[in-house]
Amino acid sequence: MKVLNIEEVAPTKRKMTLQIEPGDLESEREEAYEELGKEAALPGFRKGKVPRKLLELRFDKTIRREAFADAVGKAVKDAAKERDLHIIGRPDFDESEIEAKVDQVAENAVEVNVSLDVVPPFEVPPYKDQKFNLPPLEFTEEDIEASLRRAQEEEAYYVAVDDRPTREGDFLLIEVKTTRGDKEIEALTHQRLMVGDLCGGERLEVFDKGLLGRVKGEQFEFDYDLPSDHPLFEEGETNTLHVTGRIQQINDRVLPNLDDEFAKDLGYETLDQYRAFTRNQLEYQRSAVLAGAKRRLVEGHLLSKTEVTVPAALVQTHYLWLKYSREIEARESGESEASLPTQEKRRRELETMYEAEQDAKRTLVFAKIAELEGLSLSDDEYIDSMARIARSQGEKDIDKFLADAERKGLENLYKESFLMSKVSRFLVENNEFVKGSGAEADDGAKESSSDANEEKD
Known part of the structure; x- marks a missing residue:
């Protein structure tokens, strides 16, 4: 089997022409019969004991079709590796053409055209040792008092x-x-x-x-x-x-009075003790907001400075993932989009498509960084991350949760999401963040991106 031609139909599309010889399918055909022989059970024969000749009489057409498809898939994979093609999704070919050529290849060489979605070559800008200005995120005594007033409102x-x-x-x-x-x-x-x-x-x-x-x-x-x-x-x-x-x-x-009695109703000895707890909570929230701001600054810089055409197939995958995630969230919160007007539904759909495009681009950029830095997701890291999600959804049986994810075809999407989070943490750890003020923080992010461009040039 050999590749006759690879044509660039579009930046993210390739048409590959393969030549398949009669002998190219033998190994795939033998493997298929070996697997079938282990599982087949026909009247008069125990499982795994059906004679090969009988299997050929009953299943040869199906086996040859599967062997043909497997051979094409293997040839595409090998060709992609040799030519450094990053293929997205599965190869697409004309089913009717395959059906016709399954019979022809038994005696003659045949040519098969395969359509591929690919990621075009691209370079990431400098992603380490950059400097970003953070917006001011300090809290004051006024913030603490405002938090106490909110607690007071809740106890009204x-x-x-x-x-x-x-x-x-x-x-x-x-x-x-x-x-x-x-x-x-x-x-x-x-x-x-x-x-x-x-x-x-x-x-x-x-x-x-x-x-x-x-x-x-x-x-x-x-x-x-x-x-x-x-x-x-x-x-x-x-x-x-x-x-x-x-x-x-x-x-x-x-409203109840803000005094020690109020604090005792909430489980604290004094109002001062509750105020100290509130201060600690605000500090924790500030840390979380800062962490999110750091991620957004680095990611925004990388996405704005990376030139790449995102394959539509990858965008569609992320779109479906977002839809699935939001349906889960809606069910958990009891919300429904059924009562929304058509205009609002359309607006949300457009927002989801835009977000899917950005998520897909981020995946491409982060995947390249993971490759450059040798970052990967271990089996233990995957299971630990899935266990946290299972617990958040009230599922105690982690094995069942893992099996459901695999059955629904979500396993790779989960793994991709966890790896992207790992890359995001790596980026935050390997860049510098300094405190700025308002507009200066925005300018700082722009300057950082500009510096990165100069370094790249």
Whole structure:
């Protein structure tokens, strides 16, 4: 078997023409019969005891087809290694052509055309010993006090009132129905809806104002217009919504005093002790944010300075992986996209496709760095990482979790993801990060990228 020609159809596409001789399939054919002989069970014969001649009578066409496909795959793999081609996914060939040539190759040499998705050659910019400016991420006493106030808000309790109308800051329980024309909007229709912090939350101000000055049990009815940036806004449709409903309950929200008793309710001896805990938590969060900022700075520099055409097949793989991951997250949180308007669904799809393109490019760049630095993922590292994911999803049986990943074809994607994380840690450890200020941090990142370009040139 030999390669007759490799044609560049596009930067990420190759057409390979192979010549296959009658004798080229013998080893693959013998291997296939050997495996079949171990497993085959026909009437009158025990498993693994079916005579070869009988197997040939029953399965020869199938075996020759499998041997042909295996031979083509092996030839493509060998040719890719010899010519330093980085192939993405499986070779693509015309099934009808293969069917016809399976019979022909028994007596004559045949030619087969195979389409390949490949990663075009590219160079990564300098990725070690670079300098990046970090944005300021210090916390102050004001941040600590703000965190205490949030804890105070979380411990608030409610007192029902019925001797006055609703006012700003109230927490209401309402029954509400919202329509657009004659169509009911399910996302804004509820038998019991909690409206918190009246006129002080993130809801539309016009909606909250329609609930002001109402007494318990009062029926209400009003219209309001959706702004163009609202998720439910629909171009070319009426965006005036009609609201009807009833005030079911009015509640005052009462905040506990920030004192030692408050701290004891949370499991601390004194407020000072709880304040110290809060300071430690903020420091931990700051460290996590800094770590994320470092990763983004290095990755952003590498992606912006690497010129490579990403194969569409790789982008599609990452797109499907993102969709799968988000479906898992949605199921765990009880969310659903079913009620979202078409425009919002389309926006999310476009965002996912863009993110998939960036993830695919990052994979190519990081894979090359892993190769250059000799970084790899051991079996123990893979199992440990999968165990952490299994525990986070409430799965105690790690063997079952591993088997499910393999059955769903996700094993390689998980391994790739873990290796990319390992490369990311390597990059953070092997670059320098200095504290900057706001705009200077951005400029610093640009200067770092510029310096890297100069070094590359």
